[in-house]
Amino acid sequence: MAGAGSGKTKTLTARAANIVDSLDVWPGNILCITFTNKAAREMKERIHAAVGPGAESMWIHTFHGMCVRILRSHGDALGYTRDFTIYDTSDSLRLIKRCLGALDMDEKYFPPKTMLDFISRAKNHYEKPAEFFRETEDYVRRRAYDVYALYEEEQRDANAMDFDNLLLKTIELLEKHEDVRLYYGNKFRYVMVDEYQDTNPAQYKLIRLLCSVHGNICVVGDDDQSIYGWRGADIRNILEFEQDFPGAATIRLEQNYRSYGNILNAANTVISHNLPVSYT
Incomplete structure (x- = not known):
């Protein structure tokens, strides 16, 4: 759990680099998911700088980018050609x-x-x-x-899919074809998700399927920063994370390195008026 400016992305990239360097894990066994192309590019640059050329095999994508990659390889199992x-x-x-x-x-x-x-x-x-x-x-x-x-x-x-179907068809693929689910479950031994507070039910379902083999997942987010409610984001995904993944450890990053005190005080005053989750 981490607030704005506390180093969420830096923490994720450092964790990915540490897994490769300290645990001698092949970068291709690591999956990093974020929400925007800009965030994905930033994460790639940081991880490549820390890990070196070997980081090219690591999957660092938005949800949609990851789904496209999976469906281009296995969409034929659902009746689509790979050039859909x-x-x-x-x-x-x-x-x-x-x-x-x-x-x-x-x-x-x-x-x-x-x-x-x-x-x-x-x-x-x-x-x-x-x-x-x-x-x-x-x-x-x-x-x-x-x-x-x-x-x-x-x-x-x-032979086409809209943006939403990229996620839904990937879910369908993993649910209907156990061999594909097991392939990606064993491939991605380390799953990391940025801005987890903004995941919607479809994205949540997809993450659960990808982690169904090992349950090894690390997420970062802030329940006070959810901005995709209009797209179905469900704040309960992060608030109930420890129930979904028993044994998970919660680490709080509470130091802000980006803003001055007067800005933080104003932000905290606004946040203090947030409605309880049951009212949102």
Whole structure:
């Protein structure tokens, strides 16, 4: 558990370097996951500087980057070719519009962006479509179920995946194909996750699958810094970490090396008004 400016990324990179140097572990047995491309690049640079050329075999990726790499190698087990297309937001919106037309749903009443947001929210929460869309009194959201079903079918036919499906299809792959799960579970003997407080249910599920062989995981985060609630981030993932991984040790990094005292005092005053987790 570490606050802003306390050296979270530095601690992770130092741990990775120490595992390689002190435990004589092959860098390819280490997986580091973070949330942004910028953070991944920074981590790579630091680890490469500490470990040297051997660090090239270490997996240092965002969640989506890691999933792409896994699916490019094993997506054929799910019926995809290894050169599957990745849909960005513009691609997804165009497909949503085609689906609305095919279902004779007027975009005026069913805005494509709203439909896509509903679908993405369901995926990030890792909820079954029927439960997420149909168990609601919101008519627009209920109709989104029909769009969701056709949207997924069209993606499959096009040998394509949107960003959310990169995670969901990797989860499906690891759940349905034990040989693949065991391969990556044995390969990644050390799993490290940055900004763990921002993981959503789908990312949490994926991490649990990757660690199912050994349970050897190190995460860093701050329950007062969760910023991806709109994307389904669940703060309970970090607060209940010790329940999910019995025997885990909690280390607190409480010294801030980035900000002056007046800034820290102001930040702590704001944080003191945070609602309890049960209200967020």
